[in-house]
Amino acid sequence: MRVPLYKFYKTMFGYPTNSSPRKSLLFAFSIKDTLDILTQSINTQSYNPILEYFEQDITNSLVVKFLNNTLDLAHSEYTNPLEALKLYNTNIVIDKSYLITNRKNIIVSVGCLIDDKNHKLIQLTFTKPNNMNDEISALIGLKEYFHVTNPWPKQLKSICYWDVSNGISICTDYDSLTPISIDRILNTANSL
16 A cells, blocks of 8 residues: 555544645646656756746646745755755655555555765655654654665654645754654554
């Protein structure tokens, strides 16, 4: 079973679901479209995918907001964000031996930005990061206890959440956080 990191967090911390399935779906599509456009921009080292989206006759106002806030956050910290940041995608595999379900495994997909020069991992969020430290502790626990398919960035000093819905950045010292317990992670994995 493959789950995005946010769904893992949602299950672990009991985040509510939107009361309107239609709104939830539209929000999910907005996030996907935003991430696809940002990925194209970073992969091509060009703002053209973003600019082309802005110039379309019909655009999604949420995607425009997310993109504008991401650009503002990136340019507030970097002279040339496309050079400074790279994509980091990996999967964290919770093997069947840890599961009490019939699943073969659970694969938690993680995607973020890495600033190698400043040893920073940046996680884009699409709602206020009210539970950032607990979420990062869960991520560190997943990374510590289970197989990571793409080597984890070395010498991280900080993890930042860029809240692209509100245009704010919150950072925390990587070494100040401890992994959440393996039991809590396994309880979550087995309830997915």
